Amino acid sequence: MSPQRPTNPAMQRLVDFYDPAVMGKDVGGRTLAQILAWRDTRLESQHDYIQVLFPLPEGSIFNEYSPVVDEETFLYLRHDSNDGFKRAMRRALARMLSFYGFDITWDQDAAGKWVVAVDAKKGAEEDHFPRWVRRMDHNHLRITRILRSLRVLGLEDEARAFFAALCWTFDSYRRIGDGSMKFWRRAVELPLHIAPDGTEVDWLEKYEEKKEEKAEE
Template sequence: MASQLHTFLAGTGTDHRARTVVDILALSDARLETVHDYIQWLFPLPERSGAQPDAPVLTPEDIAAIRYDSAAQANLRAATERMLVFLRANPHWLRAHDHNHLRISRIIRSLALLVGSDEARAFRSAIMAMNKEAGSPVDPGNVRYWQQACPD
């Protein structure tokens, strides 16, 4: 039986607030910035979230099921693209410290677990290019987290 997290990512279920993955991907940039309980659903991890302790925790069973579910994979790729569009359009995160840096770390690590290292590195490369183009304002410690989330 599929978990709530798996059905959410597959597009057949909802999160804890009855939102579908499509609902979340359709949020405005302003809502993506100010709403803080969606990222753990789009990009889950095997550890409990410090920011959202009631968010789902990725299990080994979830990882296996999501990796082999073409709909979940397509939605993860769509979520990745949506977050890149958001980050490109809203460069306020390009500073030493910003809450979006934690989101970026989460996305990289989740992609490595659920989609694959190539996709995780591609996302990270896009983020690193934005940081470099802005004059590398992100704290080097945060950049190290991004590297550690999916080593080369």
């Protein structure tokens, strides 16, 4: 049985935004397709879209209209039947990874299991890395959000593949600050109910417990 559609109007807008059949608009009147078609220069300079592309169960101090995922929406979006949302979020991820200088692939191994890989694009060092491979940058906050949002909304493999690429970049260029790497690591390794800054989301904790119990079976 599929979970019910969210009742919160803001969450209904978020679901419609990611629904390929609806192609809803965010509070700025923009569809997902329109945002993903922006040039890199606009993705860099505009700051009010990343919160709707990669929503979190925590609010944003940078965008008062940022959608805050509630329990009802968490269950709805993570449900196995919601393939349309997962495909749409993967499109958003692929676009942002391209912006940062990475390609993402999904391939099946010999056992039929899907394997996700994120690798540097050809020419990334000259064309993409200069905008964010530095000690401090606003894109580091965006990356933390992306990693956590992927995990919260059920794309754990994609989050870990992106993190592996970030570790490679950190080790290869030695330009990114240790503080940023610490937050990225926390985004992928902390229990799901704890945000990288230590904020706790009480209702998420029981789902982390269920995940652990299932793994032990």
